[in-house]
Amino acid sequence: MDLTGKRVLVTGGTGSLGKVLVRRLLAAERGTPSKIIVLSRDEAKQHDMRLSYQQLEGSTDEVIYQNFNRLLEFRIGDVRSYADVSSAVRDADVVVNAAALKQVPVCEYFPEQAVLTNCDGAANLVRAIRECRLPVEVVVGVSTDKACKPVNVMGMSKAVAERIFIAANVLNPGTRFVCVRYGNVLASRGSVVPLFHQQIRAGGPVTVTSDRMTRFLMSLDQAVDTIFEALAHALAGEIVIPKAPSANVIDLARALIGDRGVEIKITGIRPGEKQHEILVSEGECHHTYARGRYYAIAPMLPELAASAPAGRQALTAEYSSGDAPVDFEALVALLRHNELMLDQVDPSGAELLR
Secondary structure (H helix, E strand, O other), rough: OOOOEEEEEEEEOOHHHHHHEEEEEEEOOEOOOOOOOOEEOHHHHHHHHHHHOOOOOOOOOEEEHHHHHHHHHEEEOOOOOOOHHHHHOEEEEEEEEOOOOOOHHHHOOOOHHHHHHHHHHHHHHHHHHOOOOOOOEEEEEEEHHHHHOOOHHHHHHHHHHHHHHHHHHHHOOOOOOEEOOOOOOOOOOOOOOHHHHHHHHHOOOEEEEOOOOOEEOOOHHHHHHHHHHHHHHOOOOOOOOOOOOOHHHHHHHHHHHOOOOOOOEOOOOOOOOOOOOEEOOOOOOEEEEEEEEEEEEOOOHHHHHHOOOOOOOOOOOOEEEEEOOOHHHHOOOOHOOOOOHHOOOOOHHHHHHO
């Protein structure tokens, strides 16, 4: 999809994924948008992001940022608020919904908050487009492996969000609603790599919940690539999934520790945590097909299923991080390629979100 002249709304645009997506939109990789709107509720993160694009180290009241006259526009708002969402989405041709509560323990303790952001946020987007009859061309809902066979509130709420976007195609035929689903994003805020870095710098121990746990590994740029793939090629109601390598988490800890002599401590699986990430369930594999470096799960709603390619089933079982983890040497090479080894990382951790 050529984004030239398009107005792109990124909800949650000040998060780890949102920041990389905005940077690459500004680089005009898919054409030059006429407007990029960042909608989020954190004024401090918006301010820091705004300054980074002004190439300023600090600001005073005398610095005037002509917000609504610039290509990159910031709006304070919350996807939980229908008014905020409808106000922002009426100015968009393309929407990427990256706003989410994504920390598993937080969602376990505050499940109603996860529902408000992850489910109601998605519903507000759909409602605004339908009730205001807005000519939005495509909406990409950003989901997670935890939505597949969910065992925690975060995954359950994102699974419902997927269904909200998929079903939206039926009553909103003028807008293409699609989703992306992927696993652990290396170095995203709150993920395991920055935690391991911090623990190693502190002298340990490095905490691993299970010595058999595996995770898919992909960079923030690969996550953005998946969004671009969905924008360009996903059919209405599809869920796009990257074909990603996986690794044993204990090998990940050992690779980052290197020869530092830091202890690894097994702490036990946390509430709501899975041993392996699953991106396609056994119930979904029968309507999953390959598209280059990606899988696409076709929708099961009969109004949408007719458009799915026939006779191209790509999987016969679930797609799990436990299927074929890479060996230790390949893992080290992958980490070094993504500049995530400790000797490549600024102690502040700021470069992890660049």
